[in-house]
Amino acid sequence: MGIFARIKKAWYESIVWETIDENFYDELEESLIMADLGAAVAAEAVSELRRVVYEKSIQRGDEVKQALRDILEKKLEVGDTSLDLSTTPSIVLVIGVNGVGKTTSIGKLAHRYKEQGKRVLLCAADTFRAAAADQLEIWAERAGVEIVRSREGADPGAVLFDSLAAAKARSVDVVFCDTAGRLHNKANLMSELAKLRKIIDREVPDAAKETLLVLDATTGQNGLQQAKVFRETAGLTGIILTKLDGTAKGGICVAIAQELGVPVKFVGLGEGIDDLQPFDAKEYVNALI
Numbered sequence: 001m002g003i004f005a006r007i008k009k010a011w012y013e014s015i016v017w018e019t020i021d022e023n024f025y026d027e028l029e030e031s032l033i034m035a036d037l038g039a040a041v042a043a044e045a046v047s048e049l050r051r052v053v054y055e056k057s058i059q060r061g062d063e064v065k066q067a068l069r070d071i072l073e074k075k076l077e078v079g080d081t082s083l084d085l086s087t088t089p090s091i092v093l094v095i096g097v098n099g100v101g102k103t104t105s106i107g108k109l110a111h112r113y114k115e116q117g118k119r120v121l122l123c124a125a126d127t128f129r130a131a132a133a134d135q136l137e138i139w140a141e142r143a144g145v146e147i148v149r150s151r152e153g154a155d156p157g158a159v160l161f162d163s164l165a166a167a168k169a170r171s172v173d174v175v176f177c178d179t180a181g182r183l184h185n186k187a188n189l190m191s192e193l194a195k196l197r198k199i200i201d202r203e204v205p206d207a208a209k210e211t212l213l214v215l216d217a218t219t220g221q222n223g224l225q226q227a228k229v230f231r232e233t234a235g236l237t238g239i240i241l242t243k244l245d246g247t248a249k250g251g252i253c254v255a256i257a258q259e260l261g262v263p264v265k266f267v268g269l270g271e272g273i274d275d276l277q278p279f280d281a282k283e284y285v286n287a288l289i
């Protein structure tokens with residue numbers, strides 16, 4: 001950056017962050033709420049920022065910004081962001097409400113781990129929707145991985161059982177299990193997921209297991225409620241935050257990390273097979289602020 005651009009930038013930042021007064025904090029809190037962090041977490045972050053600004057006698061805009069980044073980053077660090085794939089097979093159950101990007105994310109994950117030299121098998125346990133297994137099969141072909149599927153209306157538990165048997169027989173490294181996002185009602189969906197969990201625990205008790213909740217970044221505050229409900233039924237080891245390529249900031253993941261202690265593990269940045277990245281708190285917070 002040239003000297004004039006630098007001066008202009010410094011000047012701009014100094015007027016934007018010039019007065020660290022009540023007004024500044026109020027506006028900041030509001031913009032954090034707008035980014036979907038939720039009222040409670042936004043208030044907490046701002047009060048922490050006040051304390052840091054006071055204790056360190058911070059006056060410069062860029063220092064305030066950095067202090068806020070540090071605070072949010074810390075809030076996101078609530079657990080391992082990598083997948084535990086330490087056993088053969090390891091089982092990854094992918095859950096979430098309809099349309100959030102479960103099947104697409106599985107396709108991307110399959111590609112990612114196949115590229116890393118792992119033997120991957122997809123389990124088409126979404127038998128509720130006619131085209132669901134076909135959609136997963138297209139992803140399996142794209143990624144060049146195996147799939148176990150059945151017909152529409154088949155028992156998802158039976159498909160999972162077959163997938164686990166195949167995984168054991170074929171020395172598969174990782175099974176990604178797709179699930180329905182919609183059954184006749186929420187109670188049905190949840191009891192179905194509880195059943196799938198039980199089958200995994202029974203059939204591969206010693207396997208490394210992940211249960212990933214897929215959340216659409218554009219969902220906003222409702223994401224926290226979804227995470228609570230799914231955590232109760234299926235347990236959660238991580239979040240895949242999709243559709244971050246749009247305008248949504250996905251700040252809900254900060255609220256989920258804070259309130260439920262569940263870390264984001266991957267972010268979805270588009271519809272293509274390469275549009276999935278491991279979550280990086282620093283990068284995420286930089287983009288947020």
Ligand SMILES: Nc1nc2c(ncn2[C@@H]2O[C@H](COP(=O)(O)OP(=O)(O)OP(=O)(O)O)[C@@H](O)[C@H]2O)c(=O)[nH]1
Pocket residue numbers: 096097098099100101102103104105126132179180181182214242243244245246267268269270271275
């Ligand atoms: N822009 C964008 N679109 C995405 C992303 N992930 C998924 N999608 C799109 O979201 C739509 C739904 O994705 P699916 O993978 O079918 O979602 P699902 O959760 O499996 O849906 P159901 O099986 O119906 O519950 C598709 O059009 C995807 O291409 C993402 O990270 N960014």
Ligand SMILES: [Mg+2]
Pocket residue numbers: 102103104126132178179
């Ligand atoms: Mg699907």
